[in-house]
Amino acid sequence: MKQRLKQAIENLKQLSVNTAEELEQLRIQYLGKKGLMNELFAQFKSVPNEEKKEMGAMLNELKTAIQNKIESLKEIIENKNEAKILFMGTPDIARDCLAQLIEDGWNIIGAFTREDKPVGRKQIMTAPPVKELALQHNIPVYQPNSVRTGEALEIIND
Numbered sequence: 001m002k003q004r005l006k007q008a009i010e011n012l013k014q015l016s017v018n019t020a021e022e023l024e025q026l027r028i029q030y031l032g033k034k035g036l037m038n039e040l041f042a043q044f045k046s047v048p049n050e051e052k053k054e055m056g057a058m059l060n061e062l063k064t065a066i067q068n069k070i071e072s073l074k075e076i077i078e079n080k081n082e083a084k085i086l087f088m089g090t091p092d093i094a095r096d097c098l099a100q101l102i103e104d105g106w107n108i109i110g111a112f113t114r115e116d117k118p119v120g121r122k123q124i125m126t127a128p129p130v131k132e133l134a135l136q137h138n139i140p141v142y143q144p145n146s147v148r149t150g151e152a153l154e155i156i157n158d
Helices: 002-013 020-031 036-044 049-082 092-103 129-136 150-157
Strands: 085-088 108-112 117-119 124-126
Touching (some): 002 036, 002 049, 020 036, 020 049, 036 049, 085 092, 092 108, 108 129
Parallel strands (some): 085 108
Antiparallel strands (some): 117 124
């Protein structure tokens, strides 16, 4: 049981969620009627008396850690919903960053990227990777000549 408690504490440090639904599932998994804590408290009854003090302290530490982790994850989710991100980038690596923000559930209100440009021998107009991804996720795309222009600054200020 001691090893299981230590493992649960370690696993807790690595937990993350992206949505309120995932957070609720996590809460149920750890604190629900059939959750880990109830299972551990049931096992606690069979712990020898000389180990009960140490095991009880570890159980309480785990329960407190779970409650704190759930609270901190809840705050993160709430902040994600309130934040507004105006993404700026063009190359493939910027596309990867935007993809991660989308996957993590951040509120992206627009994406700035360079204008489409001709590519290759046939000079085919090609959109930057950030534009392609943003359009796939219905994120407004802005392609000013320069972000220092009045047009770009108006968009940013809005």
